[in-house]
Structures are given as structure tokens and as C-alpha cells.
Amino acid sequence: xxxxxxxxxxxxxxxxxxxxxxxxxxxxxxxxxxxxxxxxxxxxxxxxxxxxxxxxxxxxxxxxxxxxxxxxxxxxxxxxxxxxxxxxxxxxxxxxxxxxxxxxxxxxxxxxxxxxxxxxxxxxxxxxxxxxxxxxxxxxxxxxxxxxxxxxxxxxxxxxxxxxxxxxxxxxxxxxxxxxxxxxxxxxxxxxxxxxxxxxxxxxxxxxxxxxxxxxxxxxxxxxxxxxxxxxxxxxxxxxxxxxxxxxxxxxxxxxxxxxxxxxxxxxxxxxxxxxxxxxxxxxxxxxxxxxxxxxxx
Amino acid sequence: xxxxxxxxxxxxxxxxxxxxxxxxxxxxxxxxxxxxxxxxxxxxxxxxxxxxxxxxxxxxxxxxxxxxxxxxxxxxxxxxxxxxxxxxxxxxxxxxxxxxxxxxxxxxxxxxxxxxxxxxxxxxxxxxxxxxxxxxxxxxxxxxxxxxxxxxxxxxxxxxxxxxxxxxxxxxxxxxxxxxxxxxxxxxxxxxxxxxxxxxxxxxxxxxxxxxxxxxxxxxx
Numbered sequence: 001x002x003x004x005x006x007x008x009x010x011x012x013x014x015x016x017x018x019x020x021x022x023x024x025x026x027x028x029x030x031x032x033x034x035x036x037x038x039x040x041x042x043x044x045x046x047x048x049x050x051x052x053x054x055x056x057x058x059x060x061x062x063x064x065x066x067x068x069x070x071x072x073x074x075x076x077x078x079x080x081x082x083x084x085x086x087x088x089x090x091x092x093x094x095x096x097x098x099x100x101x102x103x104x105x106x107x108x109x110x111x112x113x114x115x116x117x118x119x120x121x122x123x124x125x126x127x128x129x130x131x132x133x134x135x136x137x138x139x140x141x142x143x144x145x146x147x148x149x150x151x152x153x154x155x156x157x158x159x160x161x162x163x164x165x166x167x168x169x170x171x172x173x174x175x176x177x178x179x180x181x182x183x184x185x186x187x188x189x190x191x192x193x194x195x196x197x198x199x200x201x202x203x204x205x206x207x208x209x210x211x212x213x214x215x216x217x218x219x220x221x222x223x224x225x226x227x228x229x230x231x232x233x234x235x236x237x238x239x240x241x242x243x244x245x246x247x248x249x250x251x252x253x254x255x256x257x258x259x260x261x262x263x264x265x266x267x268x269x270x271x272x273x274x275x276x277x278x279x280x281x282x283x284x285x286x287x288x289x290x291x292x293x294x295x296x297x298x
Numbered sequence: 299x300x301x302x303x304x305x306x307x308x309x310x311x312x313x314x315x316x317x318x319x320x321x322x323x324x325x326x327x328x329x330x331x332x333x334x335x336x337x338x339x340x341x342x343x344x345x346x347x348x349x350x351x352x353x354x355x356x357x358x359x360x361x362x363x364x365x366x367x368x369x370x371x372x373x374x375x376x377x378x379x380x381x382x383x384x385x386x387x388x389x390x391x392x393x394x395x396x397x398x399x400x401x402x403x404x405x406x407x408x409x410x411x412x413x414x415x416x417x418x419x420x421x422x423x424x425x426x427x428x429x430x431x432x433x434x435x436x437x438x439x440x441x442x443x444x445x446x447x448x449x450x451x452x453x454x455x456x457x458x459x460x461x462x463x464x465x466x467x468x469x470x471x472x473x474x475x476x477x478x479x480x481x482x483x484x485x486x487x488x489x490x491x492x493x494x495x496x497x498x499x500x501x502x503x504x505x506x507x508x509x510x511x512x513x514x515x516x517x518x519x
Contacts, residue, residue, distance in 0.1 A: 106311030
């Protein structure tokens with residue numbers, strides 16, 4: 001049984017057995033849940049399908065969210081891509097458009113997979129679905145890469161946190177980026193060590209990111225942070241696949257993330273009492289929505 | 299925690315605490331009412347009262363009262379579905395000093411006139427805590443099969459109830475008893491590993507000293 005207390009444990013198990021991290025995590029989880037591995041793959045394939053449907057729905061629906069604060073970003077990016085107006089490589093634009101799409105579906109009360117949270121639900125689908133399409137990878141392989149992402153997520157949950165209220169946005173969108181980067185490396189045929197470096201690089205690039213939602217809603221800045229962190233995840237995977245290593249080992253980066261989260265003021269941890277939430281515009285939105293809420297109560 | 303807690307749950311957004319958790323509080327309230335209610339007064343406290351419109355907390359609680367799960371896309375249109383189902387509801391704000399910021403009090407009335415009042419909090423990540431039932435303080439999270447038994451605070455009632463479970467090889471995971479005062483009304487909350495047969499629940503209901511027994515399916519999965 002794996003303890004999920006370190007990424008090193010996952011790497012060593014994979015290297016020792018000459019397997020991918022996903023194989024190791026799948027076998028371990030099947031044993032832990034007392035289920036056939038195939039059942040777990042089927043469940044993960046269903047979750048992948050929910051992700052895909054959310055992407056399609058989000059790209060097609062340009063309407064506003066119930067609060068009126070967000071909506072239409074995924075559609076705009078897709079149109080820019082169609083018109084070949086992108087400054088970025090189309091692959092990266094697709095990653096960002098998908099991440100925005102899922103995050104917007106979440107804001108509009110659509111169905112998503114919390115990956116690892118609802119606020120960060122766009123990053124992993126954006127990465128794995130785009131890399132999967134690019135490389136013509138089977139859904140089964142993509143689903144397997146989600147076990148790798150889950151294994152990394154379990155370690156982060158055990159050693160630090162996946163919650164914005166505990167660790168800020170670095171714990172939500174940052175963790176999702178680290179998990180997505182690890183999965184992307186595996187999908188591209190990289191080694192377990194490269195997955196670990198990719199995760200470390202992605203996490204390092206967002207250490208200290210605060211959770212400062214305007215009016216306490218999972219919209220501003222959360223939706224665009226999904227796109228930003230998805231792009232960061234792909235950049236981290238690219239670096240790791242090129243052989244670039246993280247000078248600080250991933251397990252130490254995770255410890256640092258926990259430390260930074262602990263030192264972060266409570267006003268910057270999902271309380272809407274600092275950062276963007278306290279800007280004049282953020283406050284005006286908050287006042288408008290508070291008034292609107294009160295006017296709809298009996 | 300397992301891989302599907304990390305890559306999941308599948309849920310309707312936008313917030314695990316303000317949406318998914320709110321559905322679950324509604325589901326437990328419906329289960330405690332024992333049937334589809336015809337009237338509901340929903341009182342929202344703290345962050346629930348402030349952000350319910352953007353988070354769909356009201357729609358989520360109503361969806362729970364209709365028996366929906368947190369991944370049901372009909373949550374968005376639950377107000378209309380409530381009206382169609384003959385469930386009349388009002389939404390109010392309440393200030394509960396010292397309560398968790400994500401707290402709701404749900405008052406339900408069924409067609410037979412029976413009332414049920416439930417207070418619950420959404421404590422993060424979709425987890426919930428049911429804090430009071432009909433004015434009596436309780437504490438359970440809906441993670442297990444849960445038996446909620448109203449009874450008289452008298453010697454022997456607990457052993458009569460647990461014997462029913464023992465005879466059917468139902469393992470008790472946790473058990474708590476809450477009472478208003480010595481010899482007064484009391485509530486037993488029993489969480490079990492196994493599913494509870496409705497017949498067992500019915501037997502318990504008819505035991506001496508027991509006035510009501512309700513089985514609630516796990517709402518966390």
C-alpha cells in the first residue's frame with residue numbers, strides 16, 4: 001500500500017516496477033478500495049466524459065453567469081483561434097479555452113468534476129483533453145493519466161492542502177496545475193521523474209498565489225486563473241520533458257507551499273476580505289450583489 | 299481519501315460548500331420530514347445569506363428538498379420544479395450569533411401537517427454538519443447510513459434499539475444520544491456501516507419509548 005506522504009514514494013514504486021505512475025496508483029487504489037482495477041478505470045472514464053461535456057458546453061455557451069460577473073470568455077478565445085488571431089501557439093490557446101470553458105460552466109451551475117476543487121475544475125481537463133487530441137491518445141490512456149494526477153493530488157492533500165480557505169489559490173489552482181503538469185508529462189511519454197519535476201515547476205511558479213474572490217463568488221478572478229494556471233502547467237510540462245529539472249525537489253516544494261499557506265493572512269484565504277475582493281470595483285460588485293440578494297428575500 | 303475524492307466529486311457548480319453542501323442539507327431535511335414537503339421556509343445565515351444568489355444556494359437547498367443529488371443538472375431549475383411538485387417555499391435571512399457562516403435553517407411542513415425543523419451547516423468541501431432537529435441539538439454529517447430515533451429519555455430504550463440492529467448483524471460505526479432534560483425527549487443518532495432495511499426501521503419505531511425512527515441514506519459519496 002502507498003502512503004501518499006511523498007511524491008518520491010510514487011516515483012520509487014514506478015521505477016522499481018518499471019511502470020508508469022498511473023499503473024502504480026491504479027493498482028494501489030484498486031487494492032485500497034477492494035475493487036477490480038477495470039472498475040476504477042471505468043469510473044475515471046465517466047469522469048473524463050463529464051469533463052469533455054463541460055468543455056463542449058462551455059465553448060458553446062457565451063451567456064452570463066447568474067451574478068452577471070462572468071461568461072463568454074471561452075467563446076471569445078475560441079473565436080480568436082478560429083480567426084487565427086492568436087499570438088500564442090494554437091495548442092496553448094486550446095488549453096486555455098478549454099480551461100475557461102469548464103470554469104465558466106461551473107459558474108453557471110453546470111456539471112463539472114472538482115479537479116481537485118470546483119474553483120480549479122478547468123485546469124486538468126484543459127491539459128489532458130488538449131494533449132490527448134494533439135497526440136491522438138485513447139480515452140483510456142487519458143483516464144489513466146488522471147490516476148497520476150490523483151496520486152500527486154493525494155500527496156499534496158496529505159502534506160499541504162487543496163483548499164483555498166487553508167492555503168490560498170496556490171492550493172487550489174496551483175495544485176491543479178502541478179497535477180496537470182505531471183499527467184501531461186506521462187501522456188507525452190516522459191519519465192516518472194520528469195512528472196515530478198513538472199509538478200515542482202508548476203507549483204513553484206504560483207507559490208504565494210492568494211484566494212481573493214470578488215464578492216466571495218467562484219468567478220473573479222477564479223475563471224481566468226484556470227486559464228493562466230493551465231498555461232503554466234503546460235509550460236512546466238514542456239520544460240520537464242526537455243530535461244529541465246527543479247532545483248528544489250517536488251516534496252520540498254509542497255512543504256514550502258504549506259508553509260507559505262500558513263503564513264498567508266486569513267484575509268487572502270477565500271474570505272473575500274483582501275486582494276481583488278477589496279478593490280473599489282470589487283467592493284462595488286459586492287455591494288450590488290448584497291443588495292440584490294437582500295431584495296430577493298421575503 | 300482516495301483518487302476519486304481528488305478527481306471528483308462530479309458536481310454542479312459553482313461551489314462545493316455553497317452549492318453541493320447545500321443540496322446535501324436539503325436532502326437530509328427531506329429525509330427527516332419522511333416525505334415530500336408541501337411547504338418550506340428556508341432561513342439563510344452569514345455567507346449563505348450574502349452570496350446565495352451567485353452560488354445558487356437557494357436552488358441547491360430546494361433541489362435537495364426534491365431529493366436530487368449534488369450532480370443533478372436540474373438544480374439550476376429547481377425553483378420551477380418545486381412549484382410543479384406543489385412545494386411552496388419562502389426564503390428568509392436570519393442572524394445566528396456564533397453559527398458557522400454557511401448555515402441554513404429549514405422548516406418543512408408535510409401534507410399531514412407534521413412539521414420538521416432542521417439546522418445544518420456546510421463546513422467545506424461539500425461536507426455538512428446537521429446541528430439541530432426540531433430544536434434539539436444533534437451532530438451528524440450524513441457520511442454513513444444514519445438512524446435518527448426520537449425517544450423518551452428512559453432506561454432500556456437504547457438497549458432495545460441496539461438489540462434490533464445486533465440481531466440483523468448491522469454494525470454501529472458511531473452512536474450519540476442527545477436529550478432535552480432527564481426523562482424528557484431525546485434523540486439517538488446511530489451511524490451504521492450497513493444499509494438499514496426499512497422493516498428494521500419500522501420495528502424500532504414500534505419499540506416502547508420510541509416515538510419516531512428515520513433512516514437516512516449517506517449523502518456524501
